[in-house]
Amino acid sequence: MTPTKTRAAIAGVYEHPTRFAPDKSEWLLMAEACRGAIQDAGLRPEQIDAFFTSATAPEGGWLGACASVMAADYLNIHPRFIDETDVGGASFGYYVNRAVMGIEAGLFKCALIAYGATTKSLGVNVGTVRYDDLTGQRISPMPDAFEQVYGTTVTSFMGLLTQRYMHDYGLTSEQLAHVAVTMREHAALNPDAAHRKPLTVEDVLSSPVIASPLHKFDCCIISDGAAALLVVHRDLLPECAKPPVWLAGFGESIMHHEGGLGDWAAESREMVRRACRQAFDMAGVGPADIDTAMIYDAFTVNVVIDLEGAGFCGVGDGGAFVADGQLKLDGGSLPTNPDGGGLSSNHPGRRGIFLFVEATRQLRGEADGRQVPGAETAMCTATGAAFLARRGSAAHILTR
Amino acid sequence: MLTADPTYWPQPEVSGETRPFWEACGRGEFLLQRCDGCGKFQYPYRGFCCHCWAGQPRDVPSTGRGTVWSYSVVRRNRSRDTAPSRTSSWSSSWRRASGSSPT
Numbered sequence: 266m267t268p269t270k271t272r273a274a275i276a277g278v279y280e281h282p283t284r285f286a287p288d289k290s291e292w293l294l295m296a297e298a299c300r301g302a303i304q305d306a307g308l309r310p311e312q313i314d315a316f317f318t319s320a321t322a323p324e325g326g327w328l329g330a331c332a333s334v335m336a337a338d339y340l341n342i343h344p345r346f347i348d349e350t351d352v353g354g355a356s357f358g359y360y361v362n363r364a365v366m367g368i369e370a371g372l373f374k375c376a377l378i379a380y381g382a383t384t385k386s387l388g389v390n391v392g393t394v395r396y397d398d399l400t401g402q403r404i405s406p407m408p409d410a411f412e413q414v415y416g417t418t419v420t421s422f423m424g425l426l427t428q429r430y431m432h433d434y435g436l437t438s439e440q441l442a443h444v445a446v447t448m449r450e451h452a453a454l455n456p457d458a459a460h461r462k463p464l465t466v467e468d469v470l471s472s473p474v475i476a477s478p479l480h481k482f483d484c485c486i487i488s489d490g491a492a493a494l495l496v497v498h499r500d501l502l503p504e505c506a507k508p509p510v511w512l513a514g515f516g517e518s519i520m521h522h523e524g525g526l527g528d529w530a531a532e533s534r535e536m537v538r539r540a541c542r543q544a545f546d547m548a549g550v551g552p553a554d555i556d557t558a559m560i561y562d563a564f565t566v567n568v569v570i571d572l573e574g575a576g577f578c579g580v581g582d583g584g585a586f587v588a589d590g591q592l593k594l595d596g597g598s599l600p601t602n603p604d605g606g607g608l609s610s611n612h613p614g615r616r617g618i619f620l621f622v623e624a625t626r627q628l629r630g631e632a633d634g635r636q637v638p639g640a641e642t643a644m645c646t647a648t649g650a651a652f653l654a655r656r657g658s659a660a661h662i663l664t665r
Numbered sequence: 666m667l668t669a670d671p672t673y674w675p676q677p678e679v680s681g682e683t684r685p686f687w688e689a690c691g692r693g694e695f696l697l698q699r700c701d702g703c704g705k706f707q708y709p710y711r712g713f714c715c716h717c718w719a720g721q722p723r724d725v726p727s728t729g730r731g732t733v734w735s736y737s738v739v740r741r742n743r744s745r746d747t748a749p750s751r752t753s754s755w756s757s758s759w760r761r762a763s764g765s766s767p768t
């Protein structure tokens with residue numbers, strides 16, 4: 266089926282090619298990405314009337330409280346609407362949602378969504394330190410005191426989830442390894458990707474365990490990076506340089522601990538399902554209508570859970586789906602993350618924005634060397650975290 | 666690089682709300698709470714019932730028995746002050762075990 270469209274479309278995108286930029290600031294990387302996106306759209310900076318960005322501190326830079334005002338000052342733009350909703354790496358999906366809502370409500374017409382971080386240059390061990398060590402703060406009474414005292418890291422939280430998902434649904438480490446291998450195959454086709462050397466299932470399984478059962482290659486890489494998007498009202502499209510990529514549907518959902526009574530493993534999938542159902546219903550399409558997917562692969566297990574939550578396969582079938590090669594550009598039924606994803610291309614702390622850049626390139630037919638032939642409709646799913654089970658998902662249907 | 670302090674363990678901040686929990690820990694008790702209105706349990710410890718917002722949570726010392734819901738052995742922890750684990754057999758300063766859910 267053909268998706269119904271909102272009045273909002275992506276008119277410009279830019280992904281900074283750098284993966285390591287010790288001589289630049291996160292601010293400058295973001296500005297260069299904004300310049301790239303406005304040039305890609307064929308618009309002018311003074312047309313920007315809404316601005317969305319994410320704090321990067323402490324995991325990828327210095328941009329902290331009041332991030333959107335601080336960054337607007339640096340960029341010298343004058344948006345009448347700002348937002349910096351924080352859902353970790355999924356934040357950028359939430360910004361797209363808020364941009365579409367604001368455009369539909371008539372509040373603004375040209376929304377800039379931007380991000381830059383120098384996580385690698387700063388040497389931040391995002392996934393392998395305690396949160397109090399990452400932030401330099403003490404362990405807050407609620408709720409960190411009940412969790413961080415055990416020496417938890419981001420990777421350990423995901424290890425707990427993965428272990429339970431394996432227990433409940435029969436997922437295996439070998440199946441997860443196929444996600445990492447496929448992302449690396451795709452990265453080999455992307456000249457900007459950070460890691461392009463071929464990887465085997467055996468390589469993944471024999472790599473060091475970071476937090477069991479997650480191996481090194483189950484975890485996203487750490488890079489510097491930046492990107493920007495322009496989401497515009499359809500009234501502006503005649504001025505734009507390139508054909509639009511329409512926002513057809515979007516959804517979002519959060520999960521948490523349910524007062525200590527929740528099933529963290531099942532709820533991780535059901536949260537994605539709620540977000541995806543909203544997006545599918547709004548666009549009037551289903552999983553079978555999606556030509557290519559961008560799935561936030563912070564860890565290999567995220568891909569499996571999102572596939573099951575979105576309905577690309579049944580509950581408990583995600584492991585077999587990825588091991589069967591369904592994510593591959595070469596012959597898969599759902600070519601996923603053709604750019605190599607966070608597992609191989611880039612991951613500067615919060616990766617959600619890059620999903621939209623690659624989806625736009627794919628739907629425009631600009632993804633040289635890794636183009637999904639004839640891609641007309643794409644899906645983006647992202648899950649971001651506050652810590653432990655406090656997380657949020659965003660889902661989007663894009664169409665040309 | 667800072668030298669790990671072998672006696673260090675991250676210490677929680679304690680608020681008025683959570684002090685009873687930590688004082689109970691000092692007595693060797695692990696407190697759950699049960700609401701006198703809706704009857705539901707909650708954890709972590711807090712000053713109101715998050716299920717019904719109406720009843721009063723009462724302290725319920727756990728029996729000490731439970732079922733491990735999941736676990737992860739953390740083999741890489743680069744926190745600058747990470748010390749040897751008290752809760753696992755790992756001896757190297759960057760190894761420790763974490764995380765069973767207190768159900």
Ligand SMILES: [Zn+2]
Binds near residue numbers: 704716719720721
């Ligand atoms: Zn109650």
